[in-house]
Amino acid sequence: MTERLYYTDAYQTEFDAQLVAAPEINHQAAVLLDRTSFYPTSGGQLFDTGYLGDRRVIDVIATENGDVLHVLDSPLAHVQPGQTVHGVVDWPRRYDHMQQHSGQHLLSQIFYRHFGYETVSVHFGDTESTLDLEIAALDQTQLDAAEKIANEMVYASLPIKAYFVNDRELATVPLRKPPKVTGKIRIVEIDQFDYSACGGTHVRTTAEVGTIKFTRLERRRNQVRLTFLCGQRAYQDYAEKHRLLTEAATLFSTELSEVPRLVERNLAQIKELQAMLKTFVEEQLVREASALVSSAHVGEKYQIVAKVFADKDAGATKTVAQNLQQYPGTLALLAATGGGKLTLLFARSADVDVHMGNLLRDTLRQFGGSGGGRPDFAQGGGVDPAMAQTLLDFAVQQLAMQKIQ
16 A cells, blocks of 8 residues: 555655556556655545656556556656655645645535535536535525635634544544545544545645635536635636736726626617617618519519529528518529528418429439428528529529429
């Protein structure tokens, strides 16, 4: 079983150890040492990275028998079992993880003590961490209160310590949650406030956790998931959001506090302009349909509108087709090629006895496309946009052969 140096000193970043074995894990080089300061992924906390000799440690894995395996970017050369290996832990990454983990212990106890909410699970990511609470909903007042209490306890600089207890001693420890294992248990205590069975790395005082900030709340079935940041992560989040808010204020030529009001006003104006534009476009498409009817090919029975729209997408062209359906005795054979994609839209007025779905399907089939639809309206595509006029000409010929014109 590997001796875990971080159990007694999470601040130790360099160590010497003896090489026990050098196995492979999933075709990657790995080493087993007699002792280590590298933390393996466990309890939701991510693994440490760093170096063993001149090889990069890219993963750390805990085995079922208590060993710790270090996965390397390449095999450790010129070192045999029994020889000494020097290890260096990536301290910024380790300290960041320590801040997040200690902050989570603090938050979980706050929610339990002040609101009676149990922590169901936690996850520590590279950029943010989450806390799942066994509660269906959490209002903003409670969230603000928990955040305020947490930061007050950060300023209180409460000592955080880790120690081991046996089964008899464990009965005297007021654990927030019972441990999942038996025997010798490691306890992480936040100065008579929180007691947790935990094998993770932690800072020495709550002051080192730094600022604690909630950034997101999600409802997930009968639970609430809170995303939080501690320490440097919280500072970086503040700095980035302050930068963005300052940029927005500069764009509006106003103070930071005025940005939300001006954004709200501009959104209202945009919504009004969008409504006006929609009305204008609809009116324009009605006029366009009227102009197309005026220049339509008039046969013995019906008039045919065949048109390729290079400047319209399928949505606008569909509206034109629907407008054309309002004119008696009208067949509309339209093609939209806007955006580099061909869409055929065939439509007819109610008094025309032609199945547009069949006509469109037969037309596209000749050119490798597909589509279909109702007797009065059909849509399809899958053909090179350059073939748009050819497809419409073919459809007109089909109508002629059926003596529809």
